[in-house]
Amino acid sequence: MNIFKGALSQLNTASKYLNLKDDILEKLKSPDRTIEITVPYKKDGKLMTVRGYRVQFNNILGPYKGGLRYHQEVDMDEVKALAFWMMIKNAIVGVPFGGSKGGIEIDPRDLSEEELEELSRNFAKMLAPNIGPYMDVPAPDVNTNSKIMDWIEDEYSKVTGKRQKAVVTGKSLTNGGSEGRKEATGLGGFFVLEQLIKKLGLKKPLTVAVQGFGNVGSNIAKILFKYGYNVVALSDAKGAIYDSSGKGFNIELVKKCREEKGYLAGCYCIGSVCDIARKYDGVIPKDELLELPVDILIPAALENVITAKNAGAIKAKIVFEMANGPTTPDADKILNKRGILVVPDVLCNSGGVTVSYFEWYQNMKHEKWSLEKVNEKLKEKMVKAFEEVWEIHKEKKVDLRTAAYILALKRLAEKMRL
Numbered sequence: 001m002n003i004f005k006g007a008l009s010q011l012n013t014a015s016k017y018l019n020l021k022d023d024i025l026e027k028l029k030s031p032d033r034t035i036e037i038t039v040p041y042k043k044d045g046k047l048m049t050v051r052g053y054r055v056q057f058n059n060i061l062g063p064y065k066g067g068l069r070y071h072q073e074v075d076m077d078e079v080k081a082l083a084f085w086m087m088i089k090n091a092i093v094g095v096p097f098g099g100s101k102g103g104i105e106i107d108p109r110d111l112s113e114e115e116l117e118e119l120s121r122n123f124a125k126m127l128a129p130n131i132g133p134y135m136d137v138p139a140p141d142v143n144t145n146s147k148i149m150d151w152i153e154d155e156y157s158k159v160t161g162k163r164q165k166a167v168v169t170g171k172s173l174t175n176g177g178s179e180g181r182k183e184a185t186g187l188g189g190f191f192v193l194e195q196l197i198k199k200l201g202l203k204k205p206l207t208v209a210v211q212g213f214g215n216v217g218s219n220i221a222k223i224l225f226k227y228g229y230n231v232v233a234l235s236d237a238k239g240a241i242y243d244s245s246g247k248g249f250n251i252e253l254v255k256k257c258r259e260e261k262g263y264l265a266g267c268y269c270i271g272s273v274c275d276i277a278r279k280y281d282g283v284i285p286k287d288e289l290l291e292l293p294v295d296i297l298i299p300a301a302l303e304n305v306i307t308a309k310n311a312g313a314i315k316a317k318i319v320f321e322m323a324n325g326p327t328t329p330d331a332d333k334i335l336n337k338r339g340i341l342v343v344p345d346v347l348c349n350s351g352g353v354t355v356s357y358f359e360w361y362q363n364m365k366h367e368k369w370s371l372e373k374v375n376e377k378l379k380e381k382m383v384k385a386f387e388e389v390w391e392i393h394k395e396k397k398v399d400l401r402t403a404a405y406i407l408a409l410k411r412l413a414e415k416m417r418l
Contacts, residue, residue: 003303007081009329011088014405017396024413028087031057031080037126039104041119043111051105052123056136057083059098060415061090063134065353066100067141067170068123068148074103078303085324086353089346091408093385095357100136102127108143120148124155131156133166133364139356140170142214142302146182150175166363169356178359179371181352184378186219188351189322190227191382193296196318196343199390207246207294209233209316211286212301213264216322216349218255220298225251229296233289238263240289243270291315299326306331314340321345336399344401346408347389354381 008029015025035054040047053076056064066086079101087099104123108116131138140149149168153175156167165176173179180187197206208229210221213236221231230248234241241264243249253269261267265283268275290297290310297316299305303325306314311327311334319335319342321327327335327342335342358374361367369377385407393403 002077003325004077004081004084006329007084007325010401010405011084011409014402014409017398017402017406018409018413020409020413024416027416028058028409028412031055031083032059033130034076034080035102035127035130036076037123039119039123039126041111041115041122043115050119052103052126053079053105054102054127054130054136055079055083055100056130057099057101058087058412059136060412061087061098062096063098063132064100064136065090065095065097065139065356066102067139068144068152069101069103069141070106070108070143070148071103072105072107074105079103081303082324085346087412088405088408089350090353091411092346092389092404093350093354093381094411095354095381097137097353097357100138101141102138103141116148117151120151121155124152125159128156128159131167132160133164133360137166137356137360138168139353140215146170146172146175146177149177166360169359171359176359176363178355178362178374179369180374180378181355181359182215183219183223184355184374185216185322185349185352186223187375188354188378188382189216189220189298189320189348190223191351191379192343192348192386193224193320194227195383195386195390196320200341202295204228205230205248206296207232207248208296208298209242209289209292209294210298210300211235211240211289211305211326212299212323213258214301216352217298217300218251220300220322222251222255225249232294233284233292234264235286235289235301236264238286239265240284240286241265241268242284242289242292243268296320299323301326304328306335308334311335312338314338316340318343320348322349324349332399332401342399342401344404347385347400347404350385351378351382354378 033056039052082101090097171177257267291313293315296318300322306327308330311331
């Protein structure tokens, strides 16, 4: 099953609990628009081209909204699935956006900054007729950041002849970006996790393994470390580190070490020092992290990392999805059957789009919110969404993913009937 078909299977499962008209369900299964373009750029002075994508899935709740990722494995099926999930998560968290996603099929590490800027600006020019503050609002995603968003905003403003900061979110603070945007996905997930821990009556310290140490993974690891969780395993693309003692790593030191070395291996930082690994501790194969005996497993990298092949070996009590689509539908069934609680991506990682909405709102209203205000409003949104999903989970006796989709479907269907 490809990633997009897997996403639709989640929709079909939830629809069985609602009395939806067939035409509404069918409308939610297909994107409004798919865009595939050939983007030119120069590499070492030579003209090159690469494929770019943008999928606008549904805008019944408001302007399309979703990130742009630069990755060598980006393809149309992946972008369609990600746009679909954006539609769902925006409905769950209650922000007035639809769902979209985009990307370029390239490894940005192969480009100089000048080449990356040219590519981004050319992409923005070609997307300009199909994006805008009231139409479709891109944001950062895998391998993109505030600098790239600034380039896109600047190029779009040149094309349209008018400064329009709200065309993208995730911009730099000096260019209309919002306080708290960089940490928003991780912090939003933390607010959900704290509510879950209360509901389950669990006591800290709890052991946590975080797969992925990019913006999302590193931020939620840092927040969990600060608030008394023992983060005992971390991984990046090159490997993983594990502390079998259960004490967990000093995430601040690990992050600093990784920034210096460029990879996690060797960043075995406990207490106030970074030491050499001993015995089983230290560097382990990155895939082994998923199967460690921890309380909470947080996949925070890419899609389809928990599959039917490894779901039977998962030992965590809770799988808390901070990546988009980390668990395949077949794996989901296995985990549920084994009594492992899966908290879905469309709830866990919706803090990013929530603060993106705050940024868009501030730009549109010419306001500038404090970090305290942003985080307070983020917590309100995330706690409310969790409580609504939890209530459906209990009332209908369904897993949390199905409950989240039921909530989203109800909101989308209600709007489509108006």
